Structures are given as C-alpha cells and as structure tokens.
Amino acid sequence: MSEIANTSSQSAQVAPPPGSLWHHFENLEHQNEATTLGMWVFLATELLIFGALFAGYAAYRSWYPAAFEAASGRLNLLIGGINTVVLLTSSLTMVLAVRAAQLGSLRALVTLLILTSLLGTVFLALKAVEYYTDYLDNLVPGLAFNPEEWRQVHVNPAHVQLFLVFYYVMTGLHAVHLTFGIVIMAVLAVMAWRRAFTPEHHTAVEMWGLYWHFVDIVWIFLLPLLYLIATRKTLM
C-alpha cells in the first residue's frame, strides 16, 4: 500500500517519513487533504443513516405525541446529561490531541488520545447503567414492561413501546459507533507512542478526530430529541 516517497519532486515540502506517502499522491499535503475529504464524505453518508432513524422517529412522534412525550419523561436525564458532558469533554481532548500532533508534542498526543478513549468508555459504562435503570423502571419492551401503568394514565402502551424501540435502536447504533471510535483512539495512541506521527504526517489523527466529533454531534441531537421533548418532571 505505501511506498518509499519520491523526495526529489516537490518544492517547499518537508521530505515525508519513509513509507508515509502513497504513490498516487503528489505530496503529503495532497494526501492529507484527500484523506480528510474522504472522511467528510463518509460522515455525510453517516448523517443519512442516523437521519433515517431521526425521520422515522419524527414521523411517529407526530402521530403519537402523547405517548412519546409521556415515555420521554421517564428516561434517565441525570445519566443522559452527565453523558453529554462526558462526550463534549472527549471532543475537547480529541481536538487538543490533533493540535498536539500538529505541534509534534508526543507525550501530550498519547495522553490526550488515551483520555479521549477513556471518556468514551465512561460514556458506555454510564449508558449500560442507564439501560439497567430503564430495565428496573419497566421500560424495556418484551423484557420488562407493564402496559397497565400506561393505560391508567390514558396513554397507549403500544405507542410507548414504539418510542422505546426507537430509543434503544438510536442510542444503540450510537453506542456501536462510539465503540469503534474508542478502539480506534486506543490504536492511534499506541501508534503515537511508537512515533508513527510527525507534525507533517499525522493524517490518521485528524481523520479519526473528525469521526469522533461526528459521534459527539449525533449525541448532541439525541439528547433533546429523546429526553427533552416535553416538560420534564423528574431528573431520572
């Protein structure tokens, strides 16, 4: 895949580290631009994957507002809110990691990549706890659900179950994306520790940074659209 760079060609460019320049690019700058652009294109497709779920959710919320609002109020906003702060912090550590890569600060880069991965793991752990509290609260269709408690407040339990399915699928798909990101950040941290990145060549860090921010943005929208669509009475 990668060949020894042709260093005799270009003008004011620093000679690329051996093997870092792929043969179909003129120089490292070209390669970096194309790689980050490729990630942006991928993120545009990811926008549509989650967009389809949001569209379905919006359609059924328009049909069954009472059930959706009632169910939304039962989600654990304490964990949801804390998780939002956790992911936002991980985006900060991620962008600082990219900056460290640009400056060639090796120790900062490794530390920040590990921190990003760690914060993502904290999110997953809290999410697991949240799913468990949902189970204890009879909010798991097919596993722990009490239709009577919803009929007593004049809400259709079938519509509540529909909301809950959307909730688990959307947060679940987000969690899968986050898991990929956590593993990739850990791999990048190891690569960084082994001095794979230089200020001129650290495309992977920038590229996967974009991916990480996208996962954060998905959660930024999941929070209000799942947890906050009606007046909240309780935090959890």
Place this chain on the structure above:
Amino acid sequence: MSGPTFQRKTYYYVFGALIALTVLTVGISFLDLGQWHIAAGLTIAVCKAGFVILFFMHLLHSRPLTWLILGTGLFWLAILLALTLSDYVTRHLGAY
C-alpha cells in the same frame, strides 16, 4: 504543521459554550414550554453542533470543497426529513 488549527484558548472557550448550552437545554426542559420544547431543544442542539463543526472539526479553516460536502450531506438530510415528514404529518393512515 499540516492542517488548520485554532489557539488552545479558542478550544476552551468553545468547550465552555458547549457546556453552558447543555446546562441551558436541560434547564429549560423543566419549564412549561408546551409545544415549544422540541423547537427550543433543536435550536440549542444546532448551535452546539455548529460550534463542534466550525471549531473542533476545523470547518472554519477548511477549503470550500469541504463546506460543499457538508452542505450536500445536509441538503440530502433536508430532503429526507422534509419529504418523509410532509407525508406523515398530512396523513394519519396508521394513527390508531
């Protein structure tokens, strides 16, 4: 140094804004806004996403081609949402 970047201070300010907006969106959810909860939540979410995209994803310093790709993705998303929802909100075929 390759790739665009901001000062560290800028990143901290943006982070502060993101946290403040999170506190805001959670806070107003306890007020009685009736039908406006979704609109308010979406507005704040768009602001937060905008901060992340422009600063953390360096879009402000990116080439116009990058803006075009993001714009295209958003345009497709808009079509998806507009055409799907225009069907669902105007007909209640399955609403029972």
